[in-house]
Amino acid sequence: MSIIKSPRGEQSLDVFFIPKTIAVIGATDKENSVGKTILMNLTTGTFKGIVFPVNPKRNEILGFKTYPDLKSIPQEIDLAIIVTPASSVPGIIRECSEVGVRGVVIISAGFKEVGEEGVKLEQEILAIARKSGIRIIGPNCLGVMSPLTGLNATFAAGIANAGSVGFISQSGALCTAILDWSLQNNVGFSAFLSLGSMIDVGWGDLINYLGQDPQTKSIVIYMETIGDARAFLSAAREVALNKPIIIIKPGRTEAAVKATASHTGSLAGSDDVLEAAFARSGVLRVNSIADLFYMADVLSKQPNPKGPKLTILTNGGGPGVLAADALIIGHGELTDITQETIEALDKVLPPTWSHHNPIDVIGDASPERFEKSVKIAIEDPNADGLLVILTPQAMTDPTATAEALKIYAKAGKPILASWMGGASVEDGKKILNEAGIPTFSYPDTAARIFNYMWTYTNNLKLIYEIPSLVYDEKVETPDRKLTAEIIAKAGSEGRTILTETESKNLLRAYNIPTVPTSIADSIDKAIEDANKMGYPVVLKLYSATITHKTDVGGVVLNIDSPEAVRFAFDTIKNSVTTKVGAEHFQGVTIQPMIKSDGAYEIIIGSSLDSQFGPVLLFGTGGQLVEVFKDRALALPPLNATLARRMMERTKIYHALKGVRGRAPVNLEELEAILVCFSNLVVEQPRIKEIDINPLMASADGLIALDARILLHDANVDLTTIPKIAIRPYPTQYINEWMTAENLKVIFRPIRPEDEPEMVRFHQRLSEKSVYLRYLEAISLNQRTNHENLVRNCFIDYDREIAIVAEMNNSKTGLLEIVGVGRIRKSIGFNSGSIAIVVRDDFQGAGIGSELVKRMIEIGVDEKLSLINADVLSENENGISMLKNLGFTIRESAKEGIVHAEFLIE
Template sequence: MTIVSFANCQSDRVHDIWRSGYHPLDAIFSPKTIAVIGATERDGSVGRTVLWNLMSHPFGGTIFPVNPQRPSVLGIKAYPTIADVPEAVDLAIIATPAPTVPDLVGECVDANVKGVIILSAGFREVGSAGVELEQQIRAHLKRGQLRLIGPNCLGVMNPHLGLNATFANSIAKPGKVGFISQSGALCSAILDWSFHENVGFSSFISIGSMLDVDWGDLIYYLGDDPHTESIVIYMESIGDPRSFLSAAREVALTKPIIVIKAGRTEAAAKAATSHTGAMAGSDDVFNAALRRCGVLRVDSISDLFDMAEVLAKQPRPKGSRLTIITNAGGPGVLATDALVTNGGTLAELSPETIEALNQHLPAHWSHHNPIDILGDAEPERYAKALEIAAQDPNSDGLLVILTPQAMTDPTRTAQQLQSYSQLGKPILTSWMGNSEIAAGAELLNQAKIPTFAYPDTAARLFNYMWRYSYNLRGIYETPTLAEAETVNRLEIEQIIQNARTARRTLLTEFESKQFLAAYGIPTVETQVARSAEAAVQVAEKLGYPVVLKLYSETITHKTDVGGVQLNLLNAEAVREAYQAIAATVLQRTQDAQAFLGVTVQPMIQREGYELIIGSSLDPQFGSVMLFGSGGQLVEVYRDRAIALPPLNTTLARRMMEQTHIYRALQGVRGRKAVDLAALEQLLVRFSQLVVEQRWIKEIEINPLLASADKLLALDARIVLHDPDVTEAELPKLAVRPYPSQFTWKYKLSDQKEVTIRPIRPEDEPLLIQFHQTLSEESVYFRYFHMIGLKQRIAHERLTRLCFIDYDRELALVAERKDAQTGASEILAIARLSKLHATNDAEFGMMVNDRYQRQGLGTMLLNCLLKVGRHEHLERIRAEILCENRAMQRVCEKLGFQLRRDAEEGVMKAEISFAIDE
């Protein structure tokens, strides 16, 4: 039995909405009928401007002014209400005062209007009264299927249709860039700039306050739009982080998403009780979120559109090494400074490349990178230098600089370079000058070779390019299989329950280390002593020298109150240290309850590096993780990286790579390297702790001692949420973690036990083995045509199937472990994918030929139905080849309705869930 779901589905992705016919946002971007509520003839009014824009830029549809005071507006018959419009309305544009808007939206819902744009201001931006108006609008939206953009926005344009549903002065030129902005004023400025720069748009969208349609909705829409090749965004706030991250992660691999965000000022948590909370600024967290979903952030509006152009014309570089070819030394130096200052590197020319250049360049060329081919360089010299440099394996990209000199021919040089536009690595150019280089620059741009007036601009854009590639690779690199889970959850639950019962938010150091040990994170042995003599007894047991630390339920930073005594060599030193800590803490805190005793632990020789690992809460993204240089001066050095949990080993390594300490961890000045693989695993386990233990508000290991032979948590602190916080009020993670709750165990008809569980990124090798077992019939039934094994197991394809966003889709694998060898095998895979802009999903399934007709397909599909009910889906459907009788019988057995689609030649299966399911 082989189970399939989608026709023409080589990538195992669901039908996009463009193929299946209708997308709910089509009512806004491709309407056939538009009602303008608040249309008027008053000069300078929004209602008049919008109506005039629709009239003067024909979009192929009908316009209906709505105004109860006038029989016609600008010569077009008007209607008192939306209900009086004689045709079904796709899009209603509301341009009336804010207090009138909720009732008008309600009337639109009652009239079955499909889309609304609210141009009116006066909502949340004006305070509580505006918030109440928004709540009224939301209540109306819940009654129907209407989608809404705004309020407080400029509107939307679809230049390819001639649709100008805005109150801007002009309509954008048609192009391939989808532009979304939270600022209507910036939209107007960008529009003016685009005419001067000859930039065209597939869509031009002012999103406003995102009361309904948000970033995720629009990214998915533009991701499916055949006219859009890249998406550029001006953002002020992210709204729903999970919606944005899910959509961006899916779309960014095929269409570049470039963001400029207002407000780079670090807003550190002033009330944070840990170093982690004080160091994880909101802008850093935003950058980490963009890295996690493969989105590129730039610093200026010009960079925003330059990068959209560059990524549309040239391939992404594989690394940060740039080769510069120039006919003048100065511009080459400027480009080098811009490159290296922002993280790029000059490619080191191989001996073979230098020898080849020696044969074709004058004797006095630079003999290194930048390749200075001298001021008298003719077009042929440029072309030969480029051809040779492009073949150097040490180079990831090329920048060609031309300055107009007496012997220079900018136009003919450009003609010579046109044939090198597709080198397999990016080529950028800088034709410096004015009118004399204009023709050559135009030829380069026509050949899809981006050219810039200044070489430092080109070098800066190359840095953006390789970072973009770096982020995307980090998402889809296959991680190492994580170590087997050995979490003592019962112990953890008891610690949390005891603290909450006592209405404590701060765990003691001893409790914090118990917490870490339960997740397999090595900690220095620590025992509690509530008297000086008890401390001596513990020290005798552990062996000298020892360390005494304050044991307190209220004090976080022990060193701030004299709560640490180091290198105690005998019993008398321990007694004195105990008394000293007690006296100092009482003197500095004036709180007799602050001192409850001490913890005693061995004095560890700190040979190695002190690191910090922590997690704190960001108001938008929830829990975020921090890694970097640790110790008492952690906030002074501020060498840290931020990431969103959960992590796998690849993401953990990328997090380490962002810090300065990472270079030292690899071994410097004769020191042995730290076991980086073990450190990766520790970070993964720590992220698992953060994901699973949602009662934790802040957690930190500082320092984590890292050396060649060990990793050891010397100190730890954990802060819980306030005891009055309910479980429903706990913050949600921005990235949905591995849904381990969707795990079941079954026995096949031959009594072999299988585990059905969600797929993991680490499953790629097992998936390769699985595809090697499939017959041609199984492949044909799954994909509706033959796909070769090489194509099916390509890394680029399998990573997208294994690295899924669990918020958007879920793939279940049936796994069997060999009792003797412990080796795992995937017997079947099933996938449930939510359709964009709907609450429906499609499923697909494949079963290893050797395990067909043993009930495995029925088990998997039944599990998918359980997932669908849990996720509150409305419908699940599939397309099945008519000859695939086995799959049809399984669907019928589980309650699917089947119907034959004669036009497409398939059987369509569908099952609906009751709302209360």
């Protein structure tokens, strides 16, 4: 049995881009006014819809009949443009609700940017809009352009050229500057709009919309604030798999964040968190407005490089060196050209050529010499891309050289060109651009763009890569009961800081190895414990209030005798009493002195970001952690691959692999610790900040020597703190069920590691099952290609949940996927569509019905109002099953298909 998902259908944001009727509320003919400019932009262009001016004081404006209010307009209004004072807007939104307006653009300013009164106005507007289903862009925005349909609902001086770039900006002023730039540089747009204060429609909404728009090939964003971080990341990650998303965001500089209980707070700057978020979602961030559009152009013309190595071919030594400098400074690499390539070039170049990369073909290079050299260079197996630089010398022919090189536009590797100079190279640049080879006036710009291309590829690689499986019993079964008891005890005592012992016990509950630790409140107890543990030992301050023990003289190392224990106890007690007061001394902890020979100190931590919620940190640890600042940030949750990629971004990672005769650290075990730590952060929202510093790493093993954990106050409402930006694995949907034949089925959400098993699942589907599922014959190769399975396995649980049914194979003893159910939220609507398919040899066992029941359960949990599915009319078993489960069946507009709906009360 199989059920298919319904088609895209109408989208809630269509009203902003293809409205049939528009009301301009606040229209006027006053010179240089926003109301007049918007009305003229709508009525003097190529927009085919009907425009109704609204102004209670006028009967006619610019020759158009004018209406006193929305209720007086004789037609239903799709889109309202509001340019009246801020205080009047709530009343207008209420009127929009009464007459059925579906979308509103609020141009007016005077909202949260002016203070508390403006915030109240926004809240009032949003409450009315939410109740009536109105979508709002703005307030305080330039408006919306749809150049492909001629819609110009802005107060800009003109409309953008039609094209394939979707441009979204928070800044209206920047929009007008970009508009002027684009007209001068002949850049075209499929959509062009500013969002202003984003009280409703935000980044996620528009990325979703433009991601599904076939006319939009790339999305370019000027961002000032992130808004709803989860909605942005959810949309960006899915759309980035198909279309480039390129962002410029100001605000890289920042004041240092002061640490509270953990080092992580001082290391995780907000802009670095944003970088981690962009990388996690496949988004490319650039540093200049020009680079925004360079990248949109380049990514539409050339393939992504598979690595960071660029070959530079030039007829001028100096420009080649400039390009090489820019490449390396930007973390790209020069191709190490092979001996075979050198020998091939020797046959076509003068003896004086450079014999290395950059390849200097000498200033008198003819078009033929350029062409032969490019052919050899692009075929070098070490090269990930090629930059060709031409400087206009007396014997150079820029136009003929461009003609000779244009055949390499589709060489399979990215090829960029820098035709340096003025009028003499313009024809050559035009030839290359039209052929699909992007050109740049300066070679360092071209090198920078190549580095961006590689960054973009690397970001996507994180999404496409199959993670290794570390979901063994160790990772999946933490002691959540013990964790809850530790946190509850601290809360009942009014504490927000866990003691070192509590912190280590909590880590152990999540299977993170920690050094054995005991507590002593007297010298005799300290000596007794040290004798049992064996020397040498370490004594540390035990305190419910002090976390950075070294700051108050609270750590003594290498204690090798009972007398030394006595001295260390007194030393710590006296130092703490002198520096902060005796009330902060509750005793000491004793732990064995771990040998540090050949070991590395690592920090693993988490702190709370105001936009993205919990953020993870990994890097070089120890007392000088803030000095070295060798760290990488990532958003939880992690899998093994994401953990490894996080580690790879640090300098210490290279040492952990083994250097200078030292044996390597067990990196797989370190990955597992990071995944366990990530699960801890995700599952325990009462934790505000946490450090493991240091985690000692050596070939002998990994062990946490110290830990600090800061909790939210027990009275804090957890719904008020920043939520985790990427929805974690929904463990609540893991459960068991027995078939009528008493066979156990495990139902659980799909995960990225399931890709290999999903290949085997598809191999066991019959052609009939495939046809019922997809409405057409789709080959096994199409269904199981890596990119397709990534989309189906590495899903965003905030927008889609797939439940797999697993059963044990009696012959192999391994679990196999025998069915999959999927529920996907409809973008812009409070509904979801479902899809299920069961392996042929298990059809009729009731698994399909159980999967649908679970889809309904998820729909209820997600607070959806409707679940729907389209079913082939010939699928009698599926239709009957849905009826029995409470679905209403009706005819669909598509022949041969019936539509099923389940209304959630």
